[in-house]
Each structure stands twice: as C-alpha cells, then as structure tokens.
Amino acid sequence: MNCPRLYDVADLPALEFDPFLRKSLQDAPVSRIRLPHGEGDCWLVTRYADVRFVTSDPRFSRDIVGLPIPKMTKHFIPLDRAVSFVDPPDHARVRAVVAPAFTQRNMERLRPQAQAILDRLVDRLLESGPPADLIHHVTSPFPLDVVSEVVGIPASDRGRVRDWAQTLLTRASDQAAAERARQVKEAARGYFRELAAQRRAEPRNDLMSAMVAAVGAGRIDDEELLALATLMGLNGWHAVRNNTSNMMYALLTRPRLMDRLRSEPQLVPQAVDELLRWIPHKHGVGQPRIATEDVEVGGVLIRKGEFVYVSYVTANWDEQVYPEPDRIDFDRKGPPHIAFGYGPHFCVGPLLARMESEVLLSTLVRRLPAMRLAVPQDQVRWQTDVLIRGPVDLPVAW
Numbered sequence: 001m002n003c004p005r006l007y008d009v010a011d012l013p014a015l016e017f018d019p020f021l022r023k024s025l026q027d028a029p030v031s032r033i034r035l036p037h038g039e040g041d042c043w044l045v046t047r048y049a050d051v052r053f054v055t056s057d058p059r060f061s062r063d064i065v066g067l068p069i070p071k072m073t074k075h076f077i078p079l080d081r082a083v084s085f086v087d088p089p090d091h092a093r094v095r096a097v098v099a100p101a102f103t104q105r106n107m108e109r110l111r112p113q114a115q116a117i118l119d120r121l122v123d124r125l126l127e128s129g130p131p132a133d134l135i136h137h138v139t140s141p142f143p144l145d146v147v148s149e150v151v152g153i154p155a156s157d158r159g160r161v162r163d164w165a166q167t168l169l170t171r172a173s174d175q176a177a178a179e180r181a182r183q184v185k186e187a188a189r190g191y192f193r194e195l196a197a198q199r200r201a202e203p204r205n206d207l208m209s210a211m212v213a214a215v216g217a218g219r220i221d222d223e224e225l226l227a228l229a230t231l232m233g234l235n236g237w238h239a240v241r242n243n244t245s246n247m248m249y250a251l252l253t254r255p256r257l258m259d260r261l262r263s264e265p266q267l268v269p270q271a272v273d274e275l276l277r278w279i280p281h282k283h284g285v286g287q288p289r290i291a292t293e294d295v296e297v298g299g300v301l302i303r304k305g306e307f308v309y310v311s312y313v314t315a316n317w318d319e320q321v322y323p324e325p326d327r328i329d330f331d332r333k334g335p336p337h338i339a340f341g342y343g344p345h346f347c348v349g350p351l352l353a354r355m356e357s358e359v360l361l362s363t364l365v366r367r368l369p370a371m372r373l374a375v376p377q378d379q380v381r382w383q384t385d386v387l388i389r390g391p392v393d394l395p396v397a398w
C-alpha cells in the first residue's frame with residue numbers, strides 16, 4: 001500500500017470517470033502516489049468522509065508556496081499570494097473582502113441582469129443557426145459577461161481575460177506551454193494592477209472598487225488584491241464555462257433527462273445540484289495541503305511534512321454516500337455534494353455558479369425545446385491538457 005503508484009494524468013474521452021481515481025476510491029482510498037512533476041511522493045485521499053476531514057482539519061495547511069511540491073502540472077498556476085494558500089485565521093481576513101459580494105441576496109439581485117445577458121446571447125444563437133455552436137454563442141460568453149460585470153472588467157477587455165484563462169489553466173505538459181502560462185500570468189497581473197489604479201482614481205459599484213477600498217483600509221495588500229482578481233476573473237469564467245457546457249452535454253446525450261426538465265422546469269435547481277455532483281469537473285488533482293503534525297486519516301498514518309491531495313470528484317462518487325454514483329438522478333437524496341470544496345477553502349462563487357447554471361438550463365429548455373446535438377455524440381471534440389474538463393464546442397440544432 002505504501003509503494004507509490006504513478007498518477008500520470010492523461011486526457012480522457014468525453015466525461016468518462018478517471019480510471020485511476022475510480023480504482024483509488026475502490027481499492028486504496030488513502031494511498032501514496034507519485035505525480036509527473038515536482039519532487040517526491042504524496043498522499044491521495046478519495047473518500048467523502050476522509051476528504052471532508054482533511055479539508056477541515058487545521059493540521060493540514062495550505063502554506064505551501066515555495067515548497068518542493070509533487071505536482072500534476074509543470075508550472076505553478078495561482079499567484080503566490082492567492083487566498084488558496086492562506087491558512088486560518090488570516091485566511092478569513094482575505095476572503096472577507098470578496099465573499100460578501102457572492103451572498104444569496106446579491107445573487108438574487110444579479111439574476112435579472114444575468115437573464116438579460118443570456119437572452120441576448122440566445123437571440124444571437126437563434127439568428128446564426130441551426131446548426132450553431134452552443135459554447136461559442138452561449139456557455140462561454142454568458143459566464144464571462146456575468147463575472148466581468150461583478151468584478152468590473154470592461155466589455156472590451158473580456159476577450160483577453162478569456163484567452164489568458166485558456167492559456168494559464170492547463171496542465172502545460174511541455175516547457176513551451178509552461179512558459180506561455182508564465183507570461184500570461186504576468187500579463188493578467190499587470191492588467192489587474194492597471195484596472196485597480198483606474199478604480200482607485202474613479203471608484204464604481206463593482207468588486208474591483210471594493211478590493212481597492214480594502215487595500216486603502218489596510219485589510220489586504222496589493223499582491224493579495226491582484227491574486228484575488230486573477231482567481232475570480234479567470235477561474236470564475238473558466239469553471240462555469242466548462243461546468244455548464246458539461247451539463248448541456250450530459251443532458252443532450254440523455255434525452256430522457258432533457259425531456260423531464262422540459263416537462264418539469266421547476267426541477268432545474270435540483271438538476272443543477274445533481275449535475276454538479278456527477279460531473280467529473282476537475283481533471284486530476286488541485287492544490288495539495290501539508291500535514292503540520294502526524295495525523296491518521298481513514299486508518300492510515302500521514303506524517304508531519306507530507307503532502308496530501310484530496311479529490312472532490314471521487315468524494316462525490318463515493319457509493320457509501322451516493323448509491324449508484326454514476327447514475328444522474330434528479331431525485332437523489334443524501335448529504336450535500338462537495339463539488340465546490342469543503343472547509344475554509346470552500347469556493348467563493350458557488351451561489352454565482354448555481355444561479356448562472358439555473359438561468360442557463362431553464363432558459364434553454366424553454367426557448368429551444370427541440371434542441372439536440374447536431375453531430376453524433378462521439379464526434380464532439382474535447383479540450384486536451386486540461387485541469388477542468390469540457391468540450392471544445394457543442395454543435396446543436398433545434
């Protein structure tokens with residue numbers, strides 16, 4: 001059990017569950033693995049209960065920047081001062097600057113604006129087809145426009161932000177790709193520094209202005225602002241672009257489920273929830289934690305100084321918690337899934353991502369009731385070298 005297995009994260013067909021992760025969950029739920037990059041071995045924790053334990057126990061720290069981390073990617077993706085690498089209690093200080101923007105109340109206020117953005121995009125989709133690419137017309141620009149409105153990224157800059165995310169948020173398996181990612185990270189950092197300066201001179205009613213005010217009040221520093229802005233602007237688009245495209249792929253390839261949503265549109269929120277659980281969103285592993293003491297996890301001793309990765313994807317497919325986990329069941333009962341993480345580093349944007357997904361699904365089933373894939377299922381193209389899985393395009397007809 002302690003002999004590490006190499007997890008050589010490779011591209012997978014469509015939304016097929018990663019066989020390495022599936023085997024780990026079944027046969028070795030807390031196991032030693034080796035990753036393609038970085039140094040040494042680490043732990044992979046896969047069961048629902050164990051993942052919740054590791055992500056909420058303060059003996060597992062995120063203070064890992066600069067350490068020789070075993071990694072899935074050649075490059076280090078987040079900015080060094082990202083909120084992801086701050087431990088409690090300091091972590092709450094940084095998060096508190098942005099978290100209030102993403103409350104249920106604020107998302108309900110934002111919903112009509114999101115609906116208006118989406119309606120315009122669907123109008124254009126209808127004008128340009130059938131067939132037409134649902135991602136190009138809808139599932140990419142929709143979350144880009146919405147998150148940009150929240151953060152305060154002007155319309156003319158959004159294409160750049162999208163392209164940066166596309167280049168940075170990859171596994172970058174060769175040196176040239178890693179170098180491109182490094183350059184893009186610098187470009188994004190410079191861009192958000194400039195945007196912050198504009199908001200400092202002329203504040204508006206957006207999150208960038210709130211972050212600039214927080215710097216002025218000494219609550220965060222400039223580097224923390226830049227890391228927050230990059231994380232929200234780039235990941236906030238990228239995660240929802242892929243997750244909602246995967247939702248649409250899952251529904252378009254399961255007509256029974258799509259029919260049910262058409263006849264019972266009130267089920268959309270629970271369909272979104274179940275799809276979030278089911279979709280193997282993250283490919284491979286995310287950011288690790290380091291044990292600051294010896295800790296037993298699921299009956300296995302993890303020693304002080306060892307790196308630990310959790311998989312939220314496997315936790316959501318743990319059959320002790322979700323019977324027949326591979327079945328998409330809108331009526332599923334059970335504990336909440338952890339697609340948005342768990343513990344202090346729980347995602348900042350779940351209510352935004354849910355609201356966008358609900359608006360999207362309910363609008364598409366209403367306005368395009370006969371929507372179907374315009375190509376055979378096995379001809380849908382999938383992105384390669386990814387951290388977050390998703391199709392390249394989704395040709396649809398109606």
Ligand code: HEM
Pocket residue numbers: 055083084085095147231232233235236237239240243281286287312339340341342344345346347348349350352353
């Ligand atoms: C379907 C869409 C999304 C999914 C599945 C998702 C999932 C996650 C996960 C799994 C984590 C990491 C938990 C950990 O480090 O242990 C995370 C962190 C984070 N997410 Fe999301 N996310 C989504 C959308 C968004 C959006 C729309 C935003 C903001 C605009 C956002 C902002 C963040 C931030 C700032 C963090 C870091 C939180 C921290 O370390 O305290 N995410 N997300």
